[in-house]
Amino acid sequence: MKKRILIVTDFTVRSLNLLKEALTTSHTKGETVDVVLVHGIFLPDSSIDLLFYSKRTLIKELTGSEFTSACHLIKNKYQSTLNIMTTDLFSGLSQRSFDEYLVKEQIDEIYMGSWKSKSCHSRSFDLNTFVRNTNKVNKIIVKLDSEPSTTVDAYQDMVELFFSRGHVVPSTDN
Amino acid sequence: MKTQNKIILVLIAVFVGYTILFSVFIYYNISNYAFADFYKRLEIRAITTAKFQLEEKEDAEVIRELRQEHLETLQDEKINLYPLSSDRSWKAIDGIEEYNSGFVEEVVTSGTATFNDQKTFYYGVVYRSSDQKDYLVLISAENYFITHHISYFRNLLFISLGVAFLIILLISFLFSRKIIEPINQIIHRVNEISTGNLHKRLPEQSDNDDAISKLTRTFNDMLNRLETSFESQKNFISNASHELNTPLTSIIGEADVALSKLREPAYYIETLMTILEDAEKLSKKTSALLLLAQTGFDGKKQKFEKLRVDQLIMDVKGTVEKINPKNQVQIDFSLLPENPSLLKIDAIEPLMHLAMSNLIINGCKYSNHEPVQVAFGVTDTQVIILVKDQGIGIPQNELQFIYDPYFRASNTKNHEGYGIGLPLARNIIRMHKGQLYVSSETGKGTVARVVIPIGSSL
Numbered sequence: 351m352k353k354r355i356l357i358v359t360d361f362t363v364r365s366l367n368l369l370k371e372a373l374t375t376s377h378t379k380g381e382t383v384d385v386v387l388v389h390g391i392f393l394p395d396s397s398i399d400l401l402f403y404s405k406r407t408l409i410k411e412l413t414g415s416e417f418t419s420a421c422h423l424i425k426n427k428y429q430s431t432l433n434i435m436t437t438d439l440f441s442g443l444s445q446r447s448f449d450e451y452l453v454k455e456q457i458d459e460i461y462m463g464s465w466k467s468k469s470c471h472s473r474s475f476d477l478n479t480f481v482r483n484t485n486k487v488n489k490i491i492v493k494l495d496s497e498p499s500t501t502v503d504a505y506q507d508m509v510e511l512f513f514s515r516g517h518v519v520p521s522t523d524n
Numbered sequence: 525m526k527t528q529n530k531i532i533l534v535l536i537a538v539f540v541g542y543t544i545l546f547s548v549f550i551y552y553n554i555s556n557y558a559f560a561d562f563y564k565r566l567e568i569r570a571i572t573t574a575k576f577q578l579e580e581k582e583d584a585e586v587i588r589e590l591r592q593e594h595l596e597t598l599q600d601e602k603i604n605l606y607p608l609s610s611d612r613s614w615k616a617i618d619g620i621e622e623y624n625s626g627f628v629e630e631v632v633t634s635g636t637a638t639f640n641d642q643k644t645f646y647y648g649v650v651y652r653s654s655d656q657k658d659y660l661v662l663i664s665a666e667n668y669f670i671t672h673h674i675s676y677f678r679n680l681l682f683i684s685l686g687v688a689f690l691i692i693l694l695i696s697f698l699f700s701r702k703i704i705e706p707i708n709q710i711i712h713r714v715n716e717i718s719t720g721n722l723h724k725r726l727p728e729q730s731d732n733d734d735a736i737s738k739l740t741r742t743f744n745d746m747l748n749r750l751e752t753s754f755e756s757q758k759n760f761i762s763n764a765s766h767e768l769n770t771p772l773t774s775i776i777g778e779a780d781v782a783l784s785k786l787r788e789p790a791y792y793i794e795t796l797m798t799i800l801e802d803a804e805k806l807s808k809k810t811s812a813l814l815l816l817a818q819t820g821f822d823g824k825k826q827k828f829e830k831l832r833v834d835q836l837i838m839d840v841k842g843t844v845e846k847i848n849p850k851n852q853v854q855i856d857f858s859l860l861p862e863n864p865s866l867l868k869i870d871a872i873e874p875l876m877h878l879a880m881s882n883l884i885i886n887g888c889k890y891s892n893h894e895p896v897q898v899a900f901g902v903t904d905t906q907v908i909i910l911v912k913d914q915g916i917g918i919p920q921n922e923l924q925f926i927y928d929p930y931f932r933a934s935n936t937k938n939h940e941g942y943g944i945g946l947p948l949a950r951n952i953i954r955m956h957k958g959q960l961y962v963s964s965e966t967g968k969g970t971v972a973r974v975v976i977p978i979g980s981s982l
Contacts, residue, residue, distance in 0.1 A: 370859075418903075418904075419903035419904070419905075419906070419908075420903075422902075422903035422904040423859055423901040423902065423903050423908070424859070426861035426862070426863065426866055426901070426902045426903070426904075427858075427859045427860065427861050427862065427901065428862070429861070429862040429863055430862055508908070508910075508973070509910055509912065509963075509971050509973070511859075512856060512858065512859060512899040512901065512910050513856065513897060513899060513910075513912060
């Protein structure tokens with residue numbers, strides 16, 4: 351069975367633990383999945399910025415080299431499980447637009463972290479609120495057993511990706 | 525001769541040679557032109573004069589006016605007309621002796637001729653008038669350009685040659701110094717490096733591919749190899765003295781106690797058993813240590829070969845646990861790629877083995893033999909290996925010194941060691957075009973990350 355999974359990301363390596371968790375689950379079930387990494391970001395306010403707004407450049411700007419190599423790391427690990435992985439930005443303002451986005455993208459499952467995501471851009475917003483309130487699709491909340499790194503070391507997160515284990519938090523709101 | 529002087533000489537020779545050639549060419553052509561041009565001017569004067577003196581009145585008048593109006597009189601211009609007899613003998617002509625006889629002879633035989641002494645230029649032509657009589661027309665004048673301007677022109681060329689020489693000298697001096705300077709710097713820096721400070725490297729200025737950068741890189745590669753081979757010896761001694769002492773002391777102690785007085789046979793058997801056990805441990809340790817130290821001693825050339833990282837880590841785990849059975853290594857396969865061919869790197873196996881076991885042994889040693897976790901994964905371009913321990917860590921302000929040989933962090937007083945393992949590991953990883961990063965938190969543990977490029981897919 352083929353599934354499409356939405357993963358809430360803030361372009362930190364830490365958020366890729368969700369991806370790892372999602373793929374591990376699918377791998378054990380023997381499914382192949384398509385993954386969409388989605389980050390919530392408002393459209394620019396000024397008309398000139400809007401004129402030159404391009405999702406692709408913005409995504410390029412937001413993804414760091416650590417994030418890219420971590421993605422490759424996971425891709426190599428789950429070559430047979432992971433079918434296509436894309437990155438997208440969600441700029442809707444209302445719960446309804448998010449629900450519509452889920453339908454349009456044909457999302458079957460959402461993975462979100464139990465921790466507070468970092469805002470990596472001045473216009474970023476927390477997508478988790480929308481995810482929590484939607485009831486269109488199956489939501490899976492993942493809790494990590496390690497605390498978010500306090501050190502400024504860029505690759506501390508990479509270490510976490512290797513050694514930390516995620517746990518699915520049993521959902522209470524359904 | 526110094527290279528700088530050589531460069532200066534070659535540059536000067538080339539440039540001055542070129543300038544001289546250039547000047548001679550210009551001088552020769554200008555003076556040639558001046559000669560040809562002046563004879564042309566003499567010719568037109570000779571012809572017009574002959575015309576208006578010998579031809580019909582009306583035509584002659586026009587020509588005379590033309591000549592007077594448009595042809596300026598040359599300096600010392602002198603023109604003579606002599607009628608020629610039909611047998612063309614000219615020697616008897618009155619006043620002809622002031623001209624050079626060879627010149628006049630040539631005029632008579634070939635129709636026209638030119639001649640010059642230092643100052644005065646002569647032109648002669650045999651003119652046939654409309655009534656079929658021949659006249660000898662001889663004109664002479666001083667060439668003002670040749671007498672005055674040409675010497676000025678010559679001086680000008682000489683002065684510019686001199687100035688050019690000075691400029692070339694200056695330029696070639698500056699140029700050669702610019703070329704030589706980086707080489708001198710490298711020589712200076714390499715001179716500073718000796719066995720005492722073999723960990724020093726030449727600063728690599730730029731990434732471009734010029735000869736100087738290549739030279740620097742070559743020197744650094746050589747220093748890496750040198751330092752690695754120096755240190756792998758020291759590393760052996762350091763490891764051996766640390767690891768071999770304990771079982772030896774135990775053996776000696778047991779034997780000593782047993783021999784202190786006469787005992788029951790059962791006691792001897794027990795003692796010998798203990799000694800045998802210790803000796804076996806010792807033998808295992810020695811063979812593992814020798815395995816690490818044999819790099820470069822087996823007479824084989826060290827070659828880069830395809831090496832699978834998972835295989836390497838398993839081997840290292842074996843070695844590390846042999847050296848001290850208390851060492852525990854946990855290998856984390858959670859990010860092992862599905863395609864095993866991605867795990868291949870280009871490496872010198874014994875060296876990589878040495879580097880990885882140093883990192884892991886350090887982890888074991890400074891965490892009092894708590895388990896050390898080793899994980900690895902592959903990105904699109906590189907293999908990442910992580911070694912994580914739960915040891916004493918390294919103080920933040922000392923992290924920058926950990927690669928200096930013989931440096932030991934301030935909190936390692938209770939642990940034996942010589943500060944050789946980590947610099948050696950970094951050297952080996954550098955030789956494989958990889959990088960070693962260490963991050964640590966005091967009391968919590970240390971994580972070493974090794975990043976090595978994936979081997980070319982051949």
